Each structure stands twice: as C-alpha cells, then as structure tokens.
Amino acid sequence: MYVAVKGGETAIRNAHALLAETRRGDTSVPEIGIDQIAGQLTLAVDRVMSEGSLYDRPLAALAIKQARGDLIEAIFLVRAFRTTLPRFGYSAPVDTGRMRVERRISATYKDIPGGQVLGPTFDYTHRLLDPTLATTGGAAGAPKAQPARADGAAEPGPMPRVTDLLGDEGLIEPAPATGEEPRDLTREPLSFPADRPLRLQNLARGDEGFLLSLGYSTQRGYARSHPFVGEIRFGTVEVELFVEELGFAVPLGDISVTECQMVNQFKGSASEPPKFTRGYGLVFGQSERKAMSVALVDRALRFKELGEEQSAPTQDEEFVLSHSDNVQATGFVEHLKLPHYVDFQAELDLVRRMRAEHADGTETSQQEAAE
DSSP states (O other), X not given: OOOOOOSOHHHHHHHHHHHHHHHHOOTTSOOOOHHHHHHHSHHHHHHHHHHHTOOOHHHHHHHHHHTTTOHHHHHHHHHHHHTTSOOOOOBOOOOGGGOEEEEXXXXXXXXXXXXXXXXXXXXXXXXXXXXGGGSTTTTTTSOOOOOSSTTOOSSOOOOOOHHHHHHHTTOBXXXXXXXXXXXXXXXXXXXXXXXXXXXXXXXXXXXXXXXXXXXXXHHTTSSOOOEEEEEEEEEEEEEEXXXXXXXXXXXXXXXXXXXXXXXXXXOOOSSSOSEEEEXXXXXXXXXXXXXXXXXXXXXXXXXXXTTOOOOSGGGOHHHHHHSOOHHHHHHHHHGGGSOOHHHHHHHHHHHHHHHHHHHHHHHHHHHHHHO
C-alpha cells in the first residue's frame, strides 16, 4: 500500500530547483547546447531514439540534457512524449538493400561485392585516452578522412547482402516470413506466445545492456550458438508512407539505421539438409553492439521452429521479452523508493510478534530442561 505524503510541496519545489541548479553546473562554464549534444554525442542520441521508440534527434538531445546524461531517464522522457503524438498511419517497410551506406563489413567473406566499408568506428582504435580532446578544438588537427574512391564520389557501387550470396547457393534458409500483418507492440500489450515480428519489435527497443548480456550468454554455451557476422551495415534509408487517396507511397524523409545479419550453423533434420540459419537485428542510428545483440537473441528465440531443444534462459521468450524494457524495469525497481509506511509497519509488527513467540518458546524449553 502506498501512502500519500502531505505537507511536502515546498520540499518538492526545492528539490526541483536544486535539480535545475545541479543540471546547470558551474555557471562560469558555457552551457551545453542541444545542437552540441545532437552533433557530438551522436551514439548517446541514437540509443535514446532507439529505446525511446521515437526518431527525433533534437528531442533525444533535449531529453539527454534534461536527464543530466542519464540515458534511461532520457529514454523515459522520450517514451512519455511519444504518447502525446498523433498517429497518421504506418510507414512502408524500409528497404535496407537501397541503403546509402556509411559503414558495411562482413566477417564471413573478405572480398564482397561493393567492398568492405570501414566507416566511423572504434574497432581499430587502441582504446587509449586522447589528451588532445581535453581542450576545445584540440582535435582540429586530426587527419581528415580520404575519399574511398579516387574521383571522390560519395556514392559506392551496388552492395548486395551477404546472405543473398549464400541464398543463391541454397546454403542458408530463406528469410522467415509469417505472411500476416504484424501486431503493433506500442498499441497492444505484449502477449504470449509472441511471433517473430513482435519479438523483434520488443528487442529493437529493449535495453542494450540486458540484450548484450543475453547475447554474450549464447556465446558461452547457453543456447549452443556459433554465429558469424554475415553483414553489418549502417547508413540512411528513405521512409515512405502509402497514401490511399494517391495510390502510391510518398517519401517522408531519411533515417539512419544499423542492420545486422547473423549467420548460424544448423545441422539439418530428416527433411532438411544442413544449412545456415539467420538471426536479425535492426535499430535506429549507429548501434552495432545493440543490433548484434538483437540478432543473437533473435536466433536463440527461434529454437522451436528449428526443432532445437530449449536449454538456456535466452530461449525463454517470456523471460526475455518481459524483462527487456528498461522503462518498465526502472519503474518497478524505483517504485521501492515510494512511501511503504503501512506495509513496513505491518511487517514490523509481525516480526515483533514472532520474536516474542520465539522468546516465550525458548524460555519454556529451558524451564522444561531444568526440571
């Protein structure tokens, strides 16, 4: 039972004022701007957009500033704002095959059509602190990226998916399709059993740390997974909305996404020859770690349709999907800070009675032993 706290309005107003003062910090230091957060803390903005289920860079940057850099709090703010927005319809499925690629790598083939495009990544850095970044403009002398092509053209050549190359040889399963209209997790409560589209919706806005741990567990034998990164691609795709009155799709704009195609071994069955299977992840912005984690968990959750045994927590869809949302998890954990005075008094009285009964029983036992 929760009890309303009376007489605390002044204290709460003071707490809000102190929060604003603490958020601002040293007034002799220039205040950080939304454009700085959006332009320089891009990966934090990408995570807030992805897990907040709203693609809006300025709003995500504002949420990060308001939350003092607490990304889960920022995600909560974005989710809350999202509920106030009107809904005009569903966009058409984005075509990642037509992505304007900024980064594209494969761990399965060295030479792939379109080539490996390293793009902006930490993968090849030494993970050493760079003291030149400690001062404003300290990185101004950093080397400039050279164009990938001699003519400086920004548009690379065609980049077919690596999984399509395997599919041409019949070495990988076809892309699974339910053939049904996907349910909308943002408008319907999660229910079980959940089909793959609903699971992928849940995982796409699930907590990155939680999914990373689950994906890591599959690497350590909890689900017998031995994956290969078929392809990771990051870039921009066009979003379109089909307008019934016009009879065709109208472009709404571009968004950046990261797509991961994970390739897993499958030993085959009595009716199916050995082949590779798929794990898939697609998230807003540049978040390869999240996309890879989603792909690993997606593959683990497909054990039933592939005729495999359930042997790990990552294969339990109710456990995974019910605990992946950090907004729900935060609310449930942090509600423990609310006043529980009545509940605790009841527990306190119970413990006191039990201690008294225990003391009486001990005293009686001692008397009987003495006699």
